[in-house]
Amino acid sequence: MRGTSAASLREVVEAAEHTFRTADAPLEQTADELFSALEVIDGSNQLLRLLSDGGLPASVKQQAARELFGSRIGQAALSVVLDVVGRRWSEQEDVLDALERVGVVALLEQASRSGSLERVEEELFQVSRLIDATPELSEAFDDARERPAERAGVLGRLLSGRVDPITLSLATQAVARRSEAKPSRRVLELAEYASERRGRLLAVVTSARPLTEQQSARLGAILDRIYGRPVQMNVEVSSDVVGGLRIQVGDDLYDATVLSRLAQARERLAS
Template identity: 30%
Template sequence: MRGETSRISDRVSRDSLAPELRNAGEDTWRIGNELFSFTNLLDHNVRIERALTEPSRSAEDKVALLRSLIGDQAHPVTMTILSDLASRQWSRVRDVANGVEDFGVDAMMYYADATGTTLQVSIELAELHSALLGLSVVRSRLYDESVPAQARIDLLHSLLNGKNFNKVTMRLAEHATCNPRKRRYLATIQWMINKFSRHMGESMITVTTAVALTTEQVDKLVTFYTNKLGRAVHINSVVDPSVIGGMRVQVGDEVTDNTVVAQLHKLQRAVKASA
């Protein structure tokens, strides 16, 4: 968890620069990619992190360091964001990389806004999360940093073979794969889903069933969870015949699994325990 100083620095920086980032339009695709690349650079170069967070070092020196690292190749908004983050105080050295990553995801959200695909990306991230829930071995490989990054990305692409995901969804999924940042894969995807939900002003509820939900069932779920959570919700209906029957509902990090297959697994464990 971030210290209070880091949380304040991250929030103030993102709030103050949000209009400039939003106004960059479709350039936010480039900005987001540049910020993800710089996040990766910081994660693998603690000396640079320390140089950019050293309280006794002037803001001018830090900006000069940034320019020496990225030259004139980066988008001006990317440089503005990095300069702003470098000028702030951080509780821990590694928190500056968290701030850069936060901006990277924000940039991808604004790109989705600019291309009219924000809800689509949010739904696709939820579908990816749901698809991986029962694949613990695959998940562990996706964030195993002992496996080369390209091999992990190839595994992700093979897993999503035939899925025509939006390019923002794919880029976010690839970022989570090639730079795990010491997080479990599903934790990173859930963090991104939560960010998109807050961005849209509603919560994403993923409901997995063996057959498609009817309109009436979706409406009842919307009413129930809107009343329960006290805010607007979107129901992401995922059809997975392997669950056989029943319903699995995911709200944020909380999963309630009342599917037939889950009950069968529970029964099997009980039988083995009593044998």
């Protein structure tokens, strides 16, 4: 998000975090209610247009949301919904993104309180890699593109009992949401956000062979110096990387692989 939406999202998240600190309801319940509200709004173009209309007074949109959700969700979730629809957004979809982000914040806050945030971050990364590495899973998601509940069910059955319940909730929400982004990318974005919540950046390091402890420590120190903050490294081994490393930190890509150098050489020869 940029501009107006970015400012609104920041304010919504700050207000929600204050609400979560004093809420009586379990944060997992609040997150579920926010995701449910998102699904209802996303399922009606007319409702989405109404609640995101910047030309309407905030009170009109909030009253519509209160009538729709007041008896269906708890006070903490309702407070967030009213705050979201009462603000200005650049795009209709930004309302949905904001509701989802606050639901994610609720789950990550609960993970932080229970001491499982690091585990959730690592599991989300592994789930993202699992989706990419399993053609049958990616195909199942593509086939069920217009059936979000089915996509969530596929991943839920695969992960149930194998990961932290908060990881399961986050991952299934990521794949269930209608989005142009690949399911694996959506899950990875949540891993990156979890890392940010821990005050760290997430680096995806791809190598032709496992790194030694000394190599990992040296690379970690380099990345820490570059970004001026701790960087959480997740290392994966791929035969596509023939010598060198490929390092992804957010939008930054450091590609020093032999294949990359050969590709660059071919481009120079062809030009």
